[in-house]
Amino acid sequence: MSEIWQCSASGLHAEFVDGALRAQDIVGAHLERIDAVDSQIGAFLYVDREGAMKTARMQDDWSKVDRIHHPLSGVPVALKDNLMTHTMPTTAGSKILAKFIAPYDATVVERLGAAGAIMVGKTNLDEFAMGSSTEHSAWQKTRNPWDLTRVPGGSSGGSAAAVASQMVPLALGSDTGGSIRQPAAYCGIVGMKPTYGRVSRYGLIAFASSLDQIGPLTRTVKDAELLYRIIQGHDPRDSTSLPDTADPFPMVGRPLRIGIPREYFTDGIAPGVRTSVEDALERLKMLGHQLVDISLPHTEYAIATYYLIAPAEASSNLARYDGVRYGLRQAGTDLLTMYETTRDQGFGDEVKRRILLGTHALSAGYYDAYYSTAQKVRTLIRRDFEEAFAEVDYIVTPTTPDQAFVFGERDEDPIRMYLGDIFTVTANLAGIPGLSMPIGVQNGLPVGLQWLAPAMHDLSLLSVARMLEMDPEEWIGPKGVKA
Ligand code: GLN
Numbered sequence: 001m002s003e004i005w006q007c008s009a010s011g012l013h014a015e016f017v018d019g020a021l022r023a024q025d026i027v028g029a030h031l032e033r034i035d036a037v038d039s040q041i042g043a044f045l046y047v048d049r050e051g052a053m054k055t056a057r058m059q060d061d062w063s064k065v066d067r068i069h070h071p072l073s074g075v076p077v078a079l080k081d082n083l084m085t086h087t088m089p090t091t092a093g094s095k096i097l098a099k100f101i102a103p104y105d106a107t108v109v110e111r112l113g114a115a116g117a118i119m120v121g122k123t124n125l126d127e128f129a130m131g132s133s134t135e136h137s138a139w140q141k142t143r144n145p146w147d148l149t150r151v152p153g154g155s156s157g158g159s160a161a162a163v164a165s166q167m168v169p170l171a172l173g174s175d176t177g178g179s180i181r182q183p184a185a186y187c188g189i190v191g192m193k194p195t196y197g198r199v200s201r202y203g204l205i206a207f208a209s210s211l212d213q214i215g216p217l218t219r220t221v222k223d224a225e226l227l228y229r230i231i232q233g234h235d236p237r238d239s240t241s242l243p244d245t246a247d248p249f250p251m252v253g254r255p256l257r258i259g260i261p262r263e264y265f266t267d268g269i270a271p272g273v274r275t276s277v278e279d280a281l282e283r284l285k286m287l288g289h290q291l292v293d294i295s296l297p298h299t300e301y302a303i304a305t306y307y308l309i310a311p312a313e314a315s316s317n318l319a320r321y322d323g324v325r326y327g328l329r330q331a332g333t334d335l336l337t338m339y340e341t342t343r344d345q346g347f348g349d350e351v352k353r354r355i356l357l358g359t360h361a362l363s364a365g366y367y368d369a370y371y372s373t374a375q376k377v378r379t380l381i382r383r384d385f386e387e388a389f390a391e392v393d394y395i396v397t398p399t400t401p402d403q404a405f406v407f408g409e410r411d412e413d414p415i416r417m418y419l420g421d422i423f424t425v426t427a428n429l430a431g432i433p434g435l436s437m438p439i440g441v442q443n444g445l446p447v448g449l450q451w452l453a454p455a456m457h458d459l460s461l462l463s464v465a466r467m468l469e470m471d472p473e474e475w476i477g478p479k480g481v482k483a
Contacts, residue, residue: 004025004026005029005033005166005167007169008169008220008223009170009218009223009227010220010222010223010226012026013072013075013226015074016067016073017067017068017073017074023055023056023059023118024053024056024057024060026056026075026118027055027056027118028056030076030120030168031047031049033166034167038162040148041143041162042141042142042158043123043142043152043158043165044121044124044162045081045091045122045123045139046081046088046089048088048119049120051088051119052119055118056118059074059116067116070116071115071229072118072227074116074118076118076169077112077118077119077120077168077171077172078119078120078158078162078163078168078171078172079119079122079123079171080122080123080129080156080158080171081093081122081124081125081158082125082128082129082174082207083106083122083172083174083203084102084105084109084204085102085106085109085119086101086102086103086105088101088119088121089101090122091122091139092125092128092205093124093126093129093136093137093138093139093155094128094138094321096321096323096345097321098345106202106203106204106214107237107238108172108203108204108214108231112172112231117230123162124140124142124158125137125157126154126350127347127348127351128351129155129212130155130351131155131417132154132178132410132417132418132421133152133157133407133410133417134151134152134157134183135151135154135411136154136155136348136350136351137158138345138348141407142161144161144186145161145165145187145478146187146188146404147404147445149406149407150406151404151406151407152164152183152187153182153186153187153400154182154183155174155176155183156173156174156175156191156217157183159172159183160173160183160184160191161187163187163189163219164188164189164478165477169218169219169223170217170218170227171216172216172217173191173214173215173216174214175212175428176428177211177306177428178421178428180192180215180217181399181424181435181448181450182399182400182421182436182448184399184436184438184448185448185450186400186404186445186448187404188445188446188477189217189218190216190219190220190221190224190435190436190437190438190465191216191217191218191436192215192224192435192461193213193427193435194213194214194215194232194433195432195433195455195457195458196431197241197242197431198233198242198458199213199215199231199232200214200234200235200238200241201213201238201240202237207310207313207314207317208310208311208314208317210240210313211309211313211428211429213428216231219477220469221462221465221466221469222466224462225459225462228458245456247457247458247460256289256394256464257290258289258291258394259294259388259394259396260291260292260294261296261388262293262294263295263296264423265397268401269398269402270402272403272445273398273400273447274398275440275442276440276441276442277439277447277449279439280439280449283468284468292391294388294391294395295384296385298377298380298384299381299384301377302381302425303418303419303421303422303425304374304377305374305381306421306425307357308361308371308373309371309374309378310354311354311355311361312357312374313358314354314358315354315355315358316362318351378429382429389454394451394453394461394464396449396452398423398450399423399450400423400424400448401420401422402420403443403446403447404445432453432454433452433453433457433461434450434451434453434461435450435451436449436451437468437469439468449468
């Protein structure tokens, strides 16, 4: 590797353990990279230079044994700004939480800290994670490192762009309907949404609680696994957290039956996406796996179902932001200034739209027609997958019907924005794990392939995706980001 910031997380950790690199050099190199390129990208809302360097200095005093016992020691990580951190602000991309300092860390943040990860900052997102482009952030634009005129995807656009432009090797995002996988696809990196309940949601600012999951954004599948292993596992503070059970036996190392759902290969797919996905399917065949034509018949109702259930849950979750409770918690500093900042600055248009949609769907006269019907269709969508996984080991689809779009293209047309989520929302509705990985570049932009697995097969999903990884040590990044 020519530069420290080009190195994978597992590579950095190994060099730190061996004493080949000091944590201060690793963190310093990434902070310099942030200084050099983030003014073009806009991935970070907050960078904790001092905190990160302090942790690095402390780790440099650790013995080799200490380093080995902390699997992420020496590794810089970025956090989507809807994950609560008590040492950095948490805004969820919203002015209503301007300068809010959480009183505690999210469980995933605690686990990262305990594993030795060095947290460098908080990344941009669509306000309250509602969106597919990061254009709905109340704070700033995040640009796609492959083409600065295009969106990075969303809602975890800041985390995806930070990893793709090599400002950090690892980042966490959250995925309610595709917000990890879609920006991963648009930015040419790996993004994984674990099985619902595998990763604790404690300290994640809730969007739609029955759909939200936290997961990794990385440049290699191996790094995604490294990060996933740290954050997963039972947490008594999240009542939907699953008990710790071993993953079912990984389904690799033998010919697989891979389902290709015909409803996901429609005319609406952009030609470049189709070409790359078809190439990947050819490679799977050449590796000896069997491609099986399957049907997920309720796919056509997925967007309507998701866009009723997610806003309904959001309208209830967002009721707590009444302008009284948050923003005043920070101990000691400048309370009055903060109060001035937060006052009179409410939700953005997209959040208001979701609250209106959600409260309408839940209102007495419409509950049966909308919310209750959507719940029934959600069950049908889940059953589609159960039936499919009785026939096949995994399912493969394009992650998105298209590639990264230009700013403003869908901003004024929410329905068009929503339709782009067609291939990702189903995994959240069904609670199953999904992973997007880069499989090609078309027209100068990356294309993502999505793997879906039965619930609990998170680790097997990660191992199976490695089959298609071109060169895990040599990530082919955007040429556009020059320091
Ligand atoms: N794009 C979807 C939405 O706007 C998904 C967002 C997410 O996964 N957080 O709701």
